[in-house]
Amino acid sequence: MDTETIFLIIMAVLGGISMFFMLIGVIGLHRFPDVYTRLHAATKATTFGSIFLILVVITYGIFKLTEGNGETSGAFMHLIGMSIVALLALLITNPTGAHAIARAARRSGVKPEQAVVDEFEEVD
Amino acid sequence: MLTFFMTFIGVLILYLLMVLGSGNGETMGYLFHWQELVAGVILSLIAAAITRAMFGKAVNNKLFFRFPLFLAYIPVWFLYLTKANIEVAIMVITGNIRPGIVKINPGLKTNLGKTILANSITLTPGTLTVDLSENSDDMYIHWINVKETKTMDEKIKGVCGPFAKWARRLAE
Numbered sequence: 015m016d017t018e019t020i021f022l023i024i025m026a027v028l029g030g031i032s033m034f035f036m037l038i039g040v041i042g043l044h045r046f047p048d049v050y051t052r053l054h055a056a057t058k059a060t061t062f063g064s065i066f067l068i069l070v071v072i073t074y075g076i077f078k079l080t081e082g083n084g085e086t087s088g089a090f091m092h093l094i095g096m097s098i099v100a101l102l103a104l105l106i107t108n109p110t111g112a113h114a115i116a117r118a119a120r121r122s123g124v125k126p127e128q129a130v131v132d133e134f135e136e137v138d
Numbered sequence: 139m140l141t142f143f144m145t146f147i148g149v150l151i152l153y154l155l156m157v158l159g160s161g162n163g164e165t166m167g168y169l170f171h172w173q174e175l176v177a178g179v180i181l182s183l184i185a186a187a188i189t190r191a192m193f194g195k196a197v198n199n200k201l202f203f204r205f206p207l208f209l210a211y212i213p214v215w216f217l218y219l220t221k222a223n224i225e226v227a228i229m230v231i232t233g234n235i236r237p238g239i240v241k242i243n244p245g246l247k248t249n250l251g252k253t254i255l256a257n258s259i260t261l262t263p264g265t266l267t268v269d270l271s272e273n274s275d276d277m278y279i280h281w282i283n284v285k286e287t288k289t290m291d292e293k294i295k296g297v298c299g300p301f302a303k304w305a306r307r308l309a310e
Contacts, residue, residue: 035223042230050280051237053266054226061261062223088168091159099155109260109267116268116280126237126280 021077025070032066035059048127049119057112064104071097146186153178207308218299219261226264229282238284239268242294243276244302251309252277258301265297 042055075094079087154170157178161168229235246252256267256277264282271277285296294302 088159095158
């Protein structure tokens, strides 16, 4: 196998994992009963999917760099750097956004459905 | 002064990541253009001067020397993220859930520690932070698969896994 095939297989596997978890997130949004459980599907599955999607982009950038075309290597380094910054921003904002939605929902009185315990009390 | 320096370094690293590959193939290859480096240092100094007061509240000097621990934290965190995602995938497919909101007190004092713990467990084993109490250190957590627990320690262990210990190690 040449280098191109190996890189293509790695990218296909990473992309497959990413697409599977994105799909799980979408199905979860439809199947779960209330806003809190839906947030579980929306935050965890899509964050994991996005990490692998960005890994695909980084792998592609490294593949193009190993081809060693001097003129275009700057553009692919730029691609890798930007992807890492996007990943960092995503990892910080995704749980924070979910937390904000859940807090707003609970404070405006949305009760968790099918709940076995609810120890929430009003705090200021 | 250390806060200023740390903010400066952080902003500079972000800036350098964003201009990676700007070179013209002369002094530093295609990695960086020297003009970008000069602009980066100047902009980072300005940004650090403005945001120093904001980060100074969250960060203390002790934390600076614990930075290598973050690198050890990443594999642990990623392992639990993978586990949580497989659990959520199984729950989505089978539809077996037992949700509920529980109250825990992990005993973290600093804001940074609470932030690390809340964000980590939102992304990991079946938990989602709903609210923090500002007077006490209580956290209200939506747990998608509530297990029967008797004591607070068991509950903390069930909700946070190893993350309460890690948050304490990283930020307190």
